[in-house]
Amino acid sequence: MNSFKYIFSLAILLAVLGSCQKENFDDISFLETSGSPAQISAFFDITQDNTGLVTITPNGEGASTFDVFFGHGASTPAKVEAGKSVQRIYPEGVYNVKIIGYGITGKITEKVIPLTVSFKAPEDLKVVAALDAGNIFKINVSATAKYETVFKVYFGEVANEVPKSFIEGETISHTYTKVGTYALKVVALSGGVASTTYNQTVTIVNPILIPVDFESPTLDYAFINFDGGNSTVLDNPHKTAGNPSNKVTKMVKGAGQPWGGSVLKLGANIDFSANKVFRMKVYSPRVGAKVLLKVENSSDSNQAFEKEVTTTVANEWVDLVFDYSAINTSNTYQNLVVIFDLGTVGDGSSNFTFYFDDIRLQKNLPASLSQIKLPVNFEGETVDYTVTDFGNNSTVNGTDPVNVTNKVKVTTKPNGAETWAGTTIGTGDGFATKIPITASATKMSVKVYSPAIGIPVRLKIEDSNDGGKSVETQVVTTKANEWETLVFDFTNHATGTAALNLAFNFNKASIFFDFGNSGSGKVFYWDDVQMVASDSGVLGLPLDFQSLTLNYDFINFDGGNLTVANNPAVGGINGSSKVAKMVKGAGQPWGGSILKLPNPIDFSVNKTFTVKVYSPRVGAKMLLKVENKSDANVNFEKEVVTTKANAWETLTFDYSAISSVALYHNLVFIFDLGTPGDGSANYTFYFDDVTLN
Incomplete structure (x- = not known):
């Protein structure tokens, strides 16, 4: 009766599983195309006591188990798991040890490796020790000898060094940490007590070359x-x-x-x-x-x-x-x-x-500076970011108080400055092109770092040839001593100023801090003057997760859980209020999320993705993948490693090798591919501003 009950339960379970449909994120069809094990080799070690006891450690890429045929005695091989070893006692002689590596699909690769067992001291020891052509701190060592079983090399960089072992036919490498002269020693060992030694002096030099940035810890900048x-x-x-x-x-x-x-x-x-x-x-x-x-x-x-x-x-x-x-x-x-x-x-x-x-x-002298135009971020080396102060304002190039690598402007409204003191963004000639104000795009934004909450900030746009053709609007700061993005909607023109007239040629902008109040020494940092994109109602790039009308319909799979959440660290390079939050929980190593776009991504010109990422740790991996909406085999992906913990940073994904013929509609986000998550803070990531540049 119990047996029948278990069989019946199993049948129900199989029926339920068969009726469920699932996105093919756990597809293991890749196993069918998995290659055979590669780089099959073996490491031999022998005791120096005339017993002939040899330890054999097989190796191979993609191999999970090995058969080791000893080439001596019984023909039955030893089964050895990857990372394990097997021992055998040999008499003196030369033996052909055959290694067969088995992949996870059952595919095999085999290799025969000669093993010399001798109780004589090795003879005719020859060592090749050469500096690497691509790294002046790296040395590559190989050796040959008669009667040897294994070589041990001492690179001479540290006291009480534990030698590294290698066999004939292998090359072993070491990278020195600094310039200097080192005593390299290679010892050839057989199964006997006696050994043979080779000594060589290795000199590591690091010449100072153009360009010189004084950053290298290994160079001696001897003025x-x-x-x-x-x-x-x-x-x-x-x-x-x-x-x-x-x-x-x-x-x-x-x-x-x-x-x-x-x-x-x-x-x-x-x-x-x-x-x-x-x-x-x-x-x-x-x-x-x-x-x-x-x-x-x-x-x-x-x-x-x-x-x-x-x-x-x-x-x-x-x-x-x-x-x-x-x-x-x-x-x-x-x-x-x-x-x-x-x-x-x-x-x-x-x-x-x-x-x-x-x-x-x-090669050439720097080009003459070009006229400023939107968007303005003060980062371009060939753009004229000159600003024009009036009303006793004072603006200089400055350092972002949060991120020293970010270029910003710093405006001081000193004691006695006029109530209307301000700063024109650029020179009196205005922008190189017209500000693209339209009926559906009436907003501009400026990132501001203010000393206090509630300070009025006004933005004015005008025709550089006719100051009477203008419109201005005003907002107040909501944060103190941190970055925020102020949005200026010119349909809400300030009291006493003209209404927005789309027929005007707006090509000049000025910003007024603490408008209406006399100067009192307040200091403001500002950056990123740009148009605010109109909400088209269609999901597409760039993604900033700020829209209240768009549906960010994430498809989560195998442990990945992506939602729109509040920014956990507003400031620095990311003043957004909303970001994407990925919690990687228990599931598969490839757990992640998909966002399906209604239109294919245009890679005809721009082929570099940037994503702002907030990771709980350094060294976390982020994979950004694009797929065709109908055929997931049509895809392209890049993976980048985080370099900061608990701080926003911008990761760059090079898509220059992507096919511009294929169509890609889906964005796939996976963190720490290859490692299952646990849903903890250590597997909670945030990202924002997915942009194609």
């Missing part, structure tokens, strides 16, 4: 200081958006000669065959300081070329340009010479303390 100049590498004391580098060089010009400076010897000749424009970042205590950059032949200082430029700003990083187009390229130059204020003796004070960084060569 030769002369006649009062004193250059040292140190932590960047002025880390800003203009130079977020960790390390820079500090030059103090003290008492000595008017030409006091420093020389940096390079490890190779500077190549001026194509690039003839030097650039160098400089931080000067004053405007009008002279900066001379000179190159010299290492043996003949008469073979030299130099250019001098003058600083135009004080206490701010600037990128100076040195035109070397007239240099004689038939000479060779290995030395860089830096001199500040040539012709003036320094006094070692802060007035003669300079910083420099990022010395590099480029």
Whole structure:
């Protein structure tokens, strides 16, 4: 009776399972195309006591188990799981050990590996130890010998080193952590007590080459200081958006000669065959300081070329340009010479303390700056981000108080500034193109970091040729000392100003902080001036999860659970109020979510995705995949690893290799592919602003 009950229950269960339909996210059809195991090999180790006891460890990519045929004695193989070993006692001789690797689908690959068992000391030991062509810190070692079973190598970098083992036919590698001279030792071992040793001195050098950024912990930036100049590498004391580098060089010009400076010897000749424009970042205590950059032949200082430029700003990083187009390229130059204020003796004070960084060569002189246009983010190197203050306002380039790599503007409304003090975004000529205000797109946004809640901020747009043709609107700040995105809707024009007239040629914008109040010293940071996209009612890129009318209908699968949620950390690079929240719970290693778009994604021009991600840990993987809506086999994917924990960062997915012929409608999001989640905070991720660039 019990047997019948169990059979009946099983039948019901099978019927239920058969009636359920499921998205094919746990499809294992990939097993049918899974390849055979590859790179089959074996590691031999032998005791040095004349017993002939050999330990055999088979290896292979994609192999879960192995058969080991010892080539001696019984023909029955030993079954060995991946990562395990088997032992065998051999008499002296040469044996063919056959390894058969089995993949998860039953496919096999086999390889025969010779094993030498001898109780003699190895003879005719030959070692090849060569630096890697692609990494000057890496050495590759291989060896041959008679009567040897295994080699052990000591790379000589640490005390009490545990040697690494390898066999004949293998190459073993090691990457040194710093420059220096090391004693490499290779020991050939047989089954006997005696061994044979090979010794070699390895010298690791790391020459200083152009470009020079002073960031390498392995390079010795050994300046030769002369006649009062004193250059040292140190932590960047002025880390800003203009130079977020960790390390820079500090030059103090003290008492000595008017030409006091420093020389940096390079490890190779500077190549001026194509690039003839030097650039160098400089931080000067004053405007009008002279900066001379000179190159010299290492043996003949008469073979030299130099250019001098003058600083135009004080206490701010600037990128100076040195035109070397007239240099004689038939000479060779290995030395860089830096001199500040040539012709003036320094006094070692802060007035003669300079910083420099990022010395590099480029092909052409920088292009003339282009006129500003929307969107404005202050990041472009060839855009003129000059602003025009009025009413005693003061605006400068500044450092984002949250993210030092982000370039922003900083506006101070000083004591006594007019109630109407403001700042025109750009020059009086306005934007290069018309502001695209239309009947369905009437909003602009500005990210603002305000010192207090409730401060009125006004935005005005106008015709640069006729100031009477304008409209302005006003909002108030809702956050203090953190970023927020203020949205200005010009259909809600400010009291006493003209209504929005779409016939006007709006090409100029001005922002007014604390409008209507006299200046009191308040400081405002601002960034990202742009149009607010009209809500078309159609789901598509970019995705910002802010819409109240769009249906973000996520299809969650195998443990992935994606929803729209409140931003857990508003500020920095992400001031959005709404973001996507992924909780990866128990399920499959590939658990994730799909978002189906009604129209195919256009990859004809833009092929780089960026996504803002907030991860609970460094090293988490995010996979972004696109699929055809009818055939999931038509797809493309890229995976990127997070570098920050509990902070927003922008991840970039390179889709340059995607087929522009196929159609892709679906976006698939998977975190930590290959690892099942547990639904905890450690498997809770947020992302936002999925954008195709």
